[in-house]
Amino acid sequence: MSSIPCSGRAGALLGWYASHARDLPWRHTQDPYPIWVSEIMLQQTQVATVLPRFAAWFETFPDIATLAQAELDSVLKAWEGLGYYRRARFIHSAAQTIVERHGSVFPCDFDALLSLPGIGRSTAGAIASFCFGMNTPVLDGNVKRVLRRWQAEPEASDKRLWQLAQEAIDASGEPDTWNQAMMELGAMLCIPAAPACQLCPMQQHCASAFEVNIASEKKAAVRVRDVHWQVHLHVDKAQGIWLMQRPDTGIWAGLWTPPISELAVAPGTSPCHIHQLTHRRLHLYMDVSGNPPSGDGQWVADIGKFALPTGIHQLLAKRGITT
Numbered sequence: 001m002s003s004i005p006c007s008g009r010a011g012a013l014l015g016w017y018a019s020h021a022r023d024l025p026w027r028h029t030q031d032p033y034p035i036w037v038s039e040i041m042l043q044q045t046q047v048a049t050v051l052p053r054f055a056a057w058f059e060t061f062p063d064i065a066t067l068a069q070a071e072l073d074s075v076l077k078a079w080e081g082l083g084y085y086r087r088a089r090f091i092h093s094a095a096q097t098i099v100e101r102h103g104s105v106f107p108c109d110f111d112a113l114l115s116l117p118g119i120g121r122s123t124a125g126a127i128a129s130f131c132f133g134m135n136t137p138v139l140d141g142n143v144k145r146v147l148r149r150w151q152a153e154p155e156a157s158d159k160r161l162w163q164l165a166q167e168a169i170d171a172s173g174e175p176d177t178w179n180q181a182m183m184e185l186g187a188m189l190c191i192p193a194a195p196a197c198q199l200c201p202m203q204q205h206c207a208s209a210f211e212v213n214i215a216s217e218k219k220a221a222v223r224v225r226d227v228h229w230q231v232h233l234h235v236d237k238a239q240g241i242w243l244m245q246r247p248d249t250g251i252w253a254g255l256w257t258p259p260i261s262e263l264a265v266a267p268g269t270s271p272c273h274i275h276q277l278t279h280r281r282l283h284l285y286m287d288v289s290g291n292p293p294s295g296d297g298q299w300v301a302d303i304g305k306f307a308l309p310t311g312i313h314q315l316l317a318k319r320g321i322t323t
Contacts, residue, residue: 009205010172016201017181020188022047025054027180032106032131033064036094039123040087043140047187053082065104068095076254076307083310085253090118108132121162129175137165138179142186145217149190152207154216192217227251228263228271228283231315234292239299241321243306251280256306259295272318275311284315 021027024047026038037057041050060078061067067075072092079088094116098106107113108131113124125136137143139161147164148156156164165182172178189196195212203209234242243256263285271283300306303321316322 009202010168010178012201012205013181013185014172014174014177017177017184021180021184022188025051030131032108032127034058035130036106036119036123036127037091039126040091040118041082043087043123044084045082049082053078063104064095064098064106067092068099068104072254073307077305080307081310085255085307087118089254093117094119106131110134110136126179129169129179133176135166135169135175137162137169138183139165140183140186142190143179143182145192146182146186146190148217149195149208149212150202150206154213222279224276224279224281226266226281226283228266228285230261230263230285230287231257231272231312232259232261232287232289232293233316233319234258234289235319235321236299240301241299241303241316242293242297243300243303243308244295244297251277251282252309252312254307255309255312256300256303257309257312259293259297273311273315275309275314282311284311286315286319288319 024038026035029035034054038050038054041054041057057078060074061070070092072089075088075092076085079085082088097116098104102112107116108128110124110128113119113127114121119127122137122139125134126138128134128136129138139158143165144158144161147161147168148154151164153160168182169175169178185200185202189200190202193214197203197206197210197212200206200209236242242258244259246252246255246257248254266283267285269285272286273284275282275284303316308316313322
């Protein structure tokens with residue numbers, strides 16, 4: 001089959017998208033600021049998790065200038081629950097760059113987009129196509145899977161996929177809608193474990209239709225290392241809970257937690273809570289101490305004002321400590 005979608009293929013996908021696209025708030029604007037925020041939030045995070053935080057974000061940071069001027073702690077707090085907090089640091093830094101170098105106006109030049117912290121080729125392609133109508137493809141995980149299946153090339157390299165994505169968007173005639181449709185198809189029908197070929201508008205244009213070899217697509221499992229942490233809980237009825245800010249690098253960078261000690265070996269007792277990260281499985285053991293705390297930290301009466309990791313929120317909830 002041709003590697004370049006014919007008008008029939010483009011028409012089939014765009015027609016399907018017109019009838020089946022989810023009603024998502026970032027699809028009702030061409031303003032680069034909310035589109036950029038949505039693209040960063042949606043990296044490795046499900047739409048259902050993003051939706052309430054996306055709406056709340058603009059109540060706190062209504063424009064790029066406000067975001068740039070904000071303290072990093074407040075940005076991390078607004079990001080709470082989305083995970084991968086490095087993205088929040090990038091988005092804060094990028095906002096400052098936009099203010100300093102572009103007069104608070106989001107750049108419309110593709111190379112300028114790529115120069116912003118946290119924006120790679122795929123994210124830049126999304127912003128450039130959605131906001132400025134450029135023929136710049138998106139190549140996220142969903143689009144990669146769709147293209148590999150269309151071509152029956154489960155091992156296709158990123159270089160090959162970028163070529164296919166560029167040919168596809170060039171032939172579509174509607175770059176903004178095409179990128180949305182490709183991502184939607186991968187998210188809703190051409191899913192990893194059980195592709196809904198019977199519902200797919202691309203049946204006649206897909207070399208893998210009804211014959212997707214799921215086994216050939218499976219990647220090696222991510223190696224997860226077990227980490228055992230002692231969480232030292234200091235609580236005072238009058239002053240609240242003692243929290244310390246994590247270092248700027250490493251797990252939970254920049255977030256607030258009770259003091260934590262890494263244990264060389266697993267204790268003989270079961271952890272109070274296990275929190276799964278991409279490459280780490282955190283076994284958290286709670287030490288309720290009556291001794292006064294030490295080190296750089298502070299008493300916090302209302303933890304709702306501080307950015308805490310989800311794993312710590314869940315651990316504290318088991319002690320009845322919530323926002």
